[in-house]
Amino acid sequence: MSGDDDQHDEIRGTARGTSPVPLSVLDLVTVGAGTTATDAIRTGVEIARTAERRGFTRYWVAEHHSMPGVASSSPAVLLAHLAAHTDRIRLGSGGVMLPNHAPLVIAEQFGTLEAMAPGRVDLGLGRAPGTDGATAAALRRTDRLREGADDFPQHLAELLRFLDDDFPDGHPYARIHAVPGPVQSHAAGGVQSAHRPPVWLLGSSGFSAQLAGQLGLPFAFAHHFSAANTVPALDLYRETFRPSAVLDEPYALIGVAALATETEAEARRQVLTGALSMLRLRTGRPGLVPTPEEAAAYAFSDIERDFVDDWLGNIVHGTPDAVRDGLDALAKRTGANELMITANAHTGAVRARSYELIADAYDLPGLGA
Template identity: 45%
Template structure:
C-alpha cells in the first residue's frame, strides 16, 4: 500500500467562521493520525472567503500542538509572496517545536489574484520568474553555516524535507533538476499530470535529499455510503469551483441535490475537467477509482482532499478513503 496523506484548506463554511474552520482542521488531523495517514498539509491562499489557511505556518502550529506523530507541512507555501529568509525562519521554528515532523512544499503561483499579490509584496518585481533562485536561497538557509552573514535562526542546520509543487511542466523540471520530491496538483489542475510525471521521472537527478524520483499526486475523495450520497457531498466543491471561475469566490456552501445537472454545458465541462482526478461515491466505487488512478500514474503517494460542507461527513469520507487504500494494497 502506498502512503496516503491529507490536504486540508481549513474550509470556512457558509454559516461558519475561521475559528470553526481551525477547530475542524485540528479534529481532522487527529482523525487522520488515528487512521494512519502519513501527512497533514495545509495550503496558502489569500483573499478567499472560503479558505482559512492563509497564514499557513501559524495554522500549522495549531495542528502540531494537537497531534503527536503525523507529519505536518505546507502544500504549499507560495514562495513569490515571501522573502526566503522569512520562510526559513518560520519552518525552522516549526521544526524546532515539532522535530522530525515538518515538510515544506513550495509553489510559484501567488495563491490569489493580482490585487492581493500586490498587497502581499507591494510590488511585483519578486515574481514567479525568480522562483528557482528563491528556492536555492531558501535551501541554503537550512545548511550549517559559519558565523557571519545572514543566518536563519531557527532554521540553519535543520533537515526539513523540501518539495516542489506544481500543475505544469515547470515545477516538474525544477524538481527533477534539484533532486527533490514532486507534488502535482492533479486534484484541481489535472491536464498536464501525465506529461509532468514523465518529465520529472526521466529528468530526475539524484541529490543529497533524494536518490530516486518521488511523486505525490493530489486526489479528491467524496466518499459516503452510496454513490448518490457521494455525488451529493461533492456538490459543495462543485459550487466552489463554479464561483471561483466566475470571479466570485464564496464560503463553502451546503450540498445541493443534482447540482451539476442544472448547469450550462460549459460549466459542466469545466467541472468534469478540473475534478477528473476524483473518487466519488460508495466504498466500492471509491476503492475502484483509487486503484485505477494509482495503476495509471504509478504514484508514490496520494494527497487526498475532501472539501465537504458537513464536518462529520468529511471525517467519514476520510475513513472510507483509508479503508479503500488498505483494500487496494
C-alpha cells in the same frame, strides 16, 4: 541536507494495509456557508487527528489568499496549532508560495516549526501566488508579479542556503542566519538538531517538475486541478531527475480530490458543493462553500454545467470500495509514489467521515501498528 537513511525516511512514506502507495491528506481548511473560520480550523484539527490515528502519512495545508471559503492563508500559523494537537503524523505546507515571502522569513518560520515538532515537518513550495494578481501585488508590495515567478530558482537556492546555513564566504548573506537553525549548533554549548524540514517542490505544470528533477528533490503535483498535465509532468520529473543527498531516485506525490460516503448518490450530492464553489471562484465570485441544498437548487447554464461535469470527472467519489478502486487505478496509471487526498464537501463532519471510510477500505492499521 545529509544523505542518511533518516532523512530519506522523512520524505518517503510507508504503504500500509492494502493501499498500493502511502496515503496522505491535503486540507484547504474550507469554510462552509453557515460556519466560521474558527469552525474550519477546529475541523482541521479533527481531520489531522483522524489522519494520524488512521495511519495516513502526512497532513498538509495550502496557502491561499482573499478566498472567503478557505481559511489557510497562513500555513505556518496553522501548522504550529496542529503540531500542538498531534504527535506522530508529518505536518507540512502544500504549499507555501515562495514568491509571496522573503526566503529568510520562510526559513525562520519552518525552523521554528521543526523545533516544535522535530522530525515531523515538510516544507512544500510553490511558485504561483495562490490568489489573483491584485491580491498578489498587495502581498508583495509590488506589481511586478512576473518577476516573482521568474526568480523562483534563485529564491529557492537562497532559501536552501538559509535552511542549511551554508552561504559561502564573501556572500552578502554569509553572516545572516535563520534561527532556529544550524547556526545554534556552532555557538558555545550548542547541539546540532537531528533534522531540518525536507523541501518539496509543488507544481501544476512542467516547470517545477523539471526543477525538482534537476535538484533531486521530491515533487508534488496538483492532479486535483490540473489532471491533464499529471502524466507529462511526472514523466518530465523522472526524465530530468538527478540523484542528490536528499534522494537516490525520484519520489512523486500527487494531490487527488476524493470523497467517500455510504452511497454513490450522497457522494454526488456532497461533491457538487465543491464544484459550485470552484465555478464561482473561476468566474470571479469567490465565496463560502455552499450547502448541498444550495448546490442542488442552483440553475446551471449549459456552459456552467459543462465546467461542473468536467470538474467532477476528476474527483474520485462514491462508496468506499469505488473510491478505493479509483485511487488504485490512478496510482497505477501515474506511477505516483504517494497519493495526497483532499476532500470536497460543505461540512467538516462529511470530510472527516470520508477519511475514516477510505482508511477502512484500505484496512489501514493506524496508530500503534
